[in-house]
Amino acid sequence: MKVRFWGVRGSIPVPGRSTSRYGGNTSCVEVRPKGGSPIIIDAGTGLRRLGKSLMEEAFGDGKGKTAILISHTHWDHVQGLPFFSPLYRAGNQVHIFARQRDMHLEAVFSQQHDSPYFPVPLSAMHADMQFHELIEGAQFDIGNARITCTRLNHPWVAIAYRIDVDGASVTYCADTAPFADILFGREFIVQAPSLDEPLPPDVAAELARMRAGVVALAKNTDLLIYDTQFTRDEYRLRPHWGHSHPDDAIAIARDANVKRLCLFHHAPMRSDDDNDKILAKYRAVITAQNDRFELVSAYEGLEITLGDE
């Protein structure tokens, strides 16, 4: 399979000179099994250019089929959907998978298309759209690919996906905070809590259980894509935002024995030069620690081939 990055940025798209090498589009990754239909992870603004590219294939004739796996419905992970060209062509099939919410998923996605916000309602999309609600620990197949998922530590809940196909696997963990300081749920956390107080035992146990789930999901995976929005120092200032940092991602990668770790969901104000420095710093760290995995940093256009081509 081939994994291609169309959007690597967190929170909000950031056009401009200082982000032009890594790219300013929000989260969107294409996984292309050998000879199969594309599986898309997240629908940030990167989805717009992916959609245009897909229109050059069967989708342009209304004969395309794809599945979009949504980690969670925060704007930066869904805001590309109204601009996904294949939706405007009758005959295309678009299956959207996301964790169950309070409302039916279709109602959640409809809100984005409602008239005060967008001129074209979801019901006016010409493609055949189907919504699939996932529950905790769901496993399912898309073509020859096996999909498994587990819960992440993020406000209002996000989920990680693992895709196994063509004798290889990719695991996508965004968005998540470390499993160390705050257990995220539904409450709004106004300001950063102290990180030096011990956690209540039940909270610590729940976080440990969640972390074990992530390590199990990523076990021996060929490519682990991980939310590293923050540096460690930035994380200590904003632990209540629900994002992680490279030190935490490296610890997970080590415990899960992954083959390659990909830094992802870069902070909006992170310049290309900053990203270069972070990558160089942590390559030195893993070399010094004799880690066996390779470290890369996601940029728009990066394509990684895994397993059988």
Added chain:
Amino acid sequence: MKIRFWGVRGSIPAPGPDTIRYGGNTACVSIHTKAGGLVIIDMGTGLMHLGNALMAGPFGKGQGRATILLSHTHWDHIQGLGFFSPVFIAGNQFTVWGPGGSPGVLEGILEGQMDPNFSPLQSLKNFSAKFDVRAAPCGDTFEAEGLTVTAREHAHGATTALAFRIVEDGRVFVYSSDVGQPFPDTPPTEDTVAFFQGADVLLHDTTYRPTEQATRRNRGFSSYEDAAHVAVAAKVGRLVMFHYDQDYSDDDVDEMTASCRAVLDANGGKAVGLVPAREGDELEI
């Protein structure tokens, strides 16, 4: 007044190497008044960068105030709000004038953007700054940071967007983004021309080239040709091109600017100045 462009792109932010010169952020324009006041028009992703710049002044200390004029509530005109740093500092005050007909309706629409399914902020109530949301009256004038503002509803496809005529000491700036008749060959009405009449600067929607607009009339945007014609009819001083389609590269905008110049010149508009809006540029009126 001094006008600055923070976002000039239409529909969706368009990052990439081919949008670096004009910029890929969605609509946001600031006006600094002679008296030191701040008026912001539209809250696209450009608003984040304006906010970061403002944090160096009174807004960083919770002593800032500004008026925000909102043309309409499509995503690309409100999506910067949750990333506008001054809203997280207690003491800052904002008056928001926008569409919706009543303050409650407008506030409800902005609240919908912060719904916990979509935003970790969960609610406008989690903003620390004070927000006074008001419905912009169409036709009547109102005051914004010492400037006199008149709002007018213009066709925007199946819906409408507000245009603003803003006056400081007899100098006139008109902001008219996201306007476009859904039907071909519809000339601007006399009322529209009157609203733009004699503006020192008319910022007008130029989302499309005429050829591309022809197949997308229902979307409610203008071509640079539409903008040039109305600028000549209203005898404006300068025309600002704005809200470029997300698919246009910097080279495309260069070419559209040259073509717009030619349309102006061929239609009695040689005296009309032409400025393609570009992120970071300033205009003094």
